[in-house]
Amino acid sequence: xxxxxxxxxxxxxxxxxxxxxxxxxxxxxxxxxxxxxxxxxxxxxxxxxxxxxxxxxxxxxxxxxxxxxxxxxxxxxxxxxxxxxxxxxxxxxxxxxxxxxxxxxxxxxxxxxxxxxxxxxxxxxxxxxxxxxxxxxxxxxxxxxxxxxxxxxxxxxxxxxxxxxxxxxxxxxxxxxxxxxxxxxxxxxxxxxxxxxxxxxxxxxxxxxxxxxxxxxxxxxxxxxxxxxxxxxxxxxxxxxxxxxxxxxxx
Numbered sequence: 001x002x003x004x005x006x007x008x009x010x011x012x013x014x015x016x017x018x019x020x021x022x023x024x025x026x027x028x029x030x031x032x033x034x035x036x037x038x039x040x041x042x043x044x045x046x047x048x049x050x051x052x053x054x055x056x057x058x059x060x061x062x063x064x065x066x067x068x069x070x071x072x073x074x075x076x077x078x079x080x081x082x083x084x085x086x087x088x089x090x091x092x093x094x095x096x097x098x099x100x101x102x103x104x105x106x107x108x109x110x111x112x113x114x115x116x117x118x119x120x121x122x123x124x125x126x127x128x129x130x131x132x133x134x135x136x137x138x139x140x141x142x143x144x145x146x147x148x149x150x151x152x153x154x155x156x157x158x159x160x161x162x163x164x165x166x167x168x169x170x171x172x173x174x175x176x177x178x179x180x181x182x183x184x185x186x187x188x189x190x191x192x193x194x195x196x197x198x199x200x201x202x203x204x205x206x207x208x209x210x211x212x213x214x215x216x217x218x219x220x221x222x223x224x225x226x227x228x229x230x231x232x233x234x235x236x237x238x239x240x241x242x243x244x245x246x247x248x249x250x251x
Contacts, residue, residue, distance in 0.1 A: 041244075
């Protein structure tokens with residue numbers, strides 16, 4: 001469960017967005033997700049680099065090529081000038097994450113209309129510092145953040161935008177015990193918690209099968225998971241979460 005400390009940190013970020021001119025709760029969640037996603041990509045790349053160093057070989061399927069290292073969270077967060085960091089994130093990092101997926105991918109489809117709306121360098125610098133201070137080593141923490149943030153939306157009860165707690169998701173996925181041959185669909189996917197948990201289950205119990213050959217890997221990465229939602233913001237958030245889940249499975 002999310003701790004009181006993290007709740008206070010999230011509340012502070014929420015208030016920073018409001019003070020900075022972003023008052024729509026879904027827009028706050030969307031913009032915060034973009035920044036979290038950028039942070040997570042750097043963390044995944046660091047794991048890949050450490051693995052490559054241990055094995056004394058090149059990084060396999062890197063997220064950032066040699067010319068994109070300045071787009072990493074660990075690099076731009078250390079820029080002393082907020083205006084410079086804002087220029088890098090708004091004009092280079094954000095277009096980079098929009099175009100990560102293949103042109104015909106679900107990720108590309110949902111990210112096509114994504115917009116970076118953090119209005120000024122001061123707000124971005126404050127959000128980066130605040131998110132960097134949140135300890136997210138526990139893989140459940142990010143999901144708990146979404147659950148807490150969605151609970152702050154006054155209209156969530158009418159819109160159905162509630163996140164099922166992770167332990168309930170895990171129980172349901174364990175009971176269903178999905179197999180590599182299954183097609184998995186969530187008709188109201190939201191932030192894609194069930195789909196992410198199903199991908200984690202398959203990686204834990206059937207990794208050799210899903211990566212047995214190129215055909216099996218292609219099926220797992222492109223044809224196994226399907227999610228639907230009426231809210232385009234949630235579809236973008238869910239797409240980013242699934243992208244991370246798939247990247248995590250290969251590290």
